[in-house]
């Protein structure tokens with residue numbers, strides 16, 4: 001029983017700090033919240049859910065507004081004496097979380113991302129074959145015959161649903177977790193979350209993204225001139241990978257002092273994590289899954305947009321990783337040609 005093992009590991013602590021990855025997504029929030037409440041109930045110790053970064057995606061803001069997860073967004077980790085650190089939806093080999101560089105020791109890890117290097121922790125449950133961390137934590141609930149209250153169940157349900165995007169294979173636990181959560185979730189609230197009103201900044205980003213997407217054979221590259229937040233890069237990537245003409249893509253934007261990169265592949269496009277590693281390793285953080293991955297490259301200075309030389313370098317690295325020899329890309333949306341043919 002994985003859930004009992006986790007609780008036994010945490011038993012000697014006086015409190016537990018659940019740390020989700022930066023710019024937490026629904027899966028990180030759902031799984032983190034479910035862990036908080038499970039640990040709090042079974043060990044009667046105070047628990048907190050924290051992460052770095054921000055939330056800008058309309059659906060995710062609506063999730064926080066309607067469900068009220070106990071999430072604190074922090075700029076720095078503050079750890080109390082005798083507090084266990086539990087990483088969720090990320091792991092110590094990745095750098096996209098507050099524990100990285102803080103010098104604190106991680107006690108437990110619950111994740112479904114690949115590990116980039118080896119590490120030691122007292123408890124580890126990393127299941128790359130599963131589509132979400134929320135599915136892993138759901139399995140802890142049924143192991144312990146626990147049921148989540150409606151808001152928490154809705155968060156888990158939304159977490160599972162979002163991380164199903166881009167996956168091509170689902171296992172028994174993914175399937176069971178989804179139907180298990182559905183029993184307790186409030187589907188009316190779920191509909192309100194996924195149909196959250198979007199800001200005009202979102203549509204501005206989409207317009208510029210479409211105008212800046214170039215296709216080289218079957219891969220595409222999009223440098224976003226504007227980005228209303230880090231999550232938009234992934235949203236645009238999810239939208240573009242649906243294009244018939246594209247089997248793989250790299251989408252990026254400058255945000256503050258870093259370049260945020262999202263990559264996607266279809267089954268025909270190869271493994272996105274391997275391509276991202278090949279293209280960008282050595283430049284910064286790389287992490288992800290078979291079909292969806294990401295990277296974050298630190299810049300020396302905060303700038304507004306990607307310099308020509310950096311664009312050139314990233315483009316060449318991606319085309320080389322995808323083994324594409326074309327050097328001139330074709331616009332995905334050739335506005336002028338469309339107008340001429342009207």
Ligand SMILES: [Mn+2]
Pocket residue numbers: 027028089112131132133163
């Ligand atoms: Mn996840």
